[in-house]
Amino acid sequence: MIESQTTEFKQIWKDEYLKTVCAFANTDGGVLYVGFDDFGNIVGIENSKKLIETLPNKINNRLGIIVDIILKEQAKKNYLEIVIKKTYAPISYNGKFYLRSGSNTIELNGSNLTNFLLKKYGKTWDDIPEEKFTLDEIDLETIEKFKKLSKDRVPDIEKEDNIEQLLRKLNLYDGNYLKRAAILLFAKNPQKYYIQSHSKIGKFLNDTEIQSSDIVEGNLLNQVDKIMDILRLKYLKAYISYEGMHRRERLEYPFEALREAVINALIHRDYTNTSNLQIKVFENKLIMYNGATLSTEVPIDKFDKPHQSKPFNPTMANIFYKCGYIENWGRGTNNIIKQCLDYDLPKPKFEYEWTALVTTFFKADQKTDQKTDQKTDQKSTKEQILEILEINDKMTRESLAEKIGVSSSAIKQHIAKLQSEGRLKRVGGRKEGSWKVLNTKE
Structure with a gap:
């Protein structure tokens, strides 16, 4: 046996081990073995019969729980097996709360304690009423x-003219009081109640030197649009191309992927955390820092795989779903990855550090050209397309993508640019037609 989240070894009994019993009860239950060393080797205990008599009452009196204590023998040595079941009410020891994390017993405090207590009582932070907030502030x-x-x-919601009834239909009332979710979603000034609910955007020359910054305040439904407008108009470059008379604008990063990431960040933020959503724009990457508490059911290594939807603030997530901002299928991170790959960009990176979820978007993959309209030492994707089509004028987009090593959607965009530049022409229909290269020099 080895120590784990549900197993602990002690050579002798000490009353301070009541916090380990407390942690087991608050987490998933577990077994505390008394009479073993740290490596799971039996050493035995001498006062086993006395402990059998005193420990049940001591644990019940100090923690308010009943445990099973079994006296066992192995290799002619006695030991105790203390079996603790998971409790559905929070358990404290000397006024403090403990949890198991791996093979460690940790004390809860701050936002971790708040979230633990809310979860134990079947509540989430955004579902708690705020007595001071009034309907006039909507x-x-x-x-x-x-x-x-x-x-x-x-x-039917469009026909509801009574604001209170509308908010009640959206489950944003608890009795006579509006919930925290209502403040963040619909308040004129939610920062009056939760100052940390604003967002920051900055242009960085390097890790320490900032060129410009913006603070985005207001309710979350408006913050989404404000953040995206500021990013698009001030912080991100846009490349312009034409398809005939139609002007096409292409941002450095896929707009929908960034928007999905911003919405996810606002919904899943741990608002007991005093940090705010921070978006740092560098020359070669964009990083979002978002204070969050991850669900054990959706760890960071599952973000790039299909997973269930586990919003940290489900009441707010329900409103975002109703207005069409998200889907309740746990596909947000998968969509972000797909949109970046379809954009011919590298897969975004998801990391968790210092109680923050860090999402990093990268510019062009080092394996491909940095910019399709920029001359480099290697031949650009557009030049490769022209060279291949000169040899085989019936190549499909899919075949070009496979040969050059980029996505089919990237090939489509490059071909559109070549056509608008007058360097490539389609002769005939999609199935029977062919390509005609008009000019092979940029």
Whole structure:
């Protein structure tokens, strides 16, 4: 046997081990063996019969729980097996709360303690009522915006003119008081109650030198649009191309992937954390830092795989779903990855450090050209397309993508640019037609 989240070894009994019993009860239950060394080797105990008599009452009196204590023998040595079941009410020892994390017993404090207590009572942070907040502080323009956005998924909501009834239908009331979710989603000034609920955007020359910055305040439904507008208009480059008379604008990163990441960050933020959403834009990458507490059911290594939806703030997530901002299928991170790969960009990186989820978007993969319209030492993707089509004018997009090593959607975008530049022409239909290279020099 080895020590784990549900197993602990002690050579002798000490009353301070009551915090280990407390931690087992607050987590998944477990077994505390008394009479073993740290490596799981039996050493035996001398006062086993006395402990059998005294420990049940001591644990019950100090922790308020009943455990099973079994006297066992192995190699002519006695030991105790203390079996602790998981409790559904929070258990404290000397006024402090403990959990098991791996083979360690840790004391809870701050936001971790708050979230633990809420979870034990079947509540989440955004579902708690805020007695000081009044209906007069609701932003009516945001309400109207929500009604228009949600008419497809909640058709009747558009006809509801009574604001209180509308918010009650959205489960944003607890008795006579509005919930925290209502403040963050619809308040005129949610930062009055939760100052950390604003977001920051900055342009960085390096890790320490900042060129410009913006602070985005207001409710979350409006923050989404504000953040995306600021990124698009001020912080990200856009490459312009033309398809005939139609102007095409392509951002450095896929707009929908960034928007999905921003929405996910606002929904899954741990608002007991005093940090805010921070978006750092560098020359070669974009990083989002978001204070969060990850679900044990969806660890960071599952973000790039299909997984269930486990929003940290489910009440707020339900509103974002109703207005069409998200899907309740746990596909957010998968969509972000797919959109970046389809954009011919590297797979984003998801990391968890210092109680923050860090999402990093990268520019062009080092294995491909940095920019399709920039001359490099290697031949650009566009030049490779022209050379291949000169030899085989019936090559499909899929075949070009496989030969050059980029995505099919990237080939489509490059071909559109070549056509708008007058360097490539399609002769005939999609199935029977062919390509005609008009000019092979940039």
